[in-house]
Amino acid sequence: MHNDIEKILVTEEEIQEKCRELGKQLAEEYKDRFPLAIGVLKGALPFMSDILRHMDTYLEMDFMDVSSYGGGTTSSGEVKIEKDLNTKVEGRDLLIIEDIIDSGLTLSYLVDLFKYRKARSIKIVTLLDKPAGRTVDIKADVVGFKVPNEFVVGYGLDYQEKYRNLPYIGVLKPHVYGAE
Numbered sequence: 717m718h719n720d721i722e723k724i725l726v727t728e729e730e731i732q733e734k735c736r737e738l739g740k741q742l743a744e745e746y747k748d749r750f751p752l753a754i755g756v757l758k759g760a761l762p763f764m765s766d767i768l769r770h771m772d773t774y775l776e777m778d779f780m781d782v783s784s785y786g787g788g789t790t791s792s793g794e795v796k797i798e799k800d801l802n803t804k805v806e807g808r809d810l811l812i813i814e815d816i817i818d819s820g821l822t823l824s825y826l827v828d829l830f831k832y833r834k835a836r837s838i839k840i841v842t843l844l845d846k847p848a849g850r851t852v853d854i855k856a857d858v859v860g861f862k863v864p865n866e867f868v869v870g871y872g873l874d875y876q877e878k879y880r881n882l883p884y885i886g887v888l889k890p891h892v893y894g895a896e
């Protein structure tokens with residue numbers, strides 16, 4: 717375990733098993749369609765990569781880079797598009813792949829945007845759900861694990877751009893946060 721981690725909330729094995737289960741479930745559901753899987757960078761990268769490898773079906777991938785945390789542990793409340801999609805979403809079945817829903821601001825912004833762009837259907841797939849963080853009313857359609865109201869890192873999730881590479885979800889030791 718990394719030296720800055722106080723405890724592990726979801727192990728690597730639990731994540732990998734969940735990716736297999738959810739990927740197979742989604743493949744069955746979308747087997748007669750050609751969904752557009754949209755990864756929300758940067759956090760969703762490991763989850764997207766792992767879950768989609770279990771979808772033995774036709775799909776297209778694209779990426780959107782949005783950010784609102786600016787490196788810290790609280791949302792600025794403003795979602796900024798750093799990189800937009802290269803693909804038209806009009807008439808498409810979308811699978812939005814996220815690492816976490818916390819306040820819900822990022823996903824509610826994206827869902828509104830894709831509705832405005834006339835997507836045919838939108839499904840939200842998130843590895844983690846932190847219901848206690850919610851400030852806007854939004855629910856994911858597919859959730860891997862619920863997490864308590866703590867700032868979590870690992871498997872895509874960062875604190876000041878670090879820890880995304882850890883293969884598990886954990887909580888940092890208090891001293892790591894410094895003077896924030």
Ligand SMILES: O=P(O)(O)OC[C@H]1O[C@H](OP(=O)(O)OP(=O)(O)O)[C@H](O)[C@@H]1O
Nearest residue numbers: 757758759783784785818819820821822
């Ligand atoms: O529900 P919310 O409160 O909006 O929080 C969830 C979003 O915040 C994080 O992204 P962040 O803006 O930190 O960008 P990153 O993925 O590049 O770390 C995370 O990856 C989600 O996209």
Ligand code: HPA
Nearest residue numbers: 818866867868869873874
């Ligand atoms: O708990 C979290 N950890 C890392 N990034 C996040 N973005 C929203 N919530 C979190």
Ligand SMILES: [Mg+2]
Nearest residue numbers: 759785787874
């Ligand atoms: Mg972040």
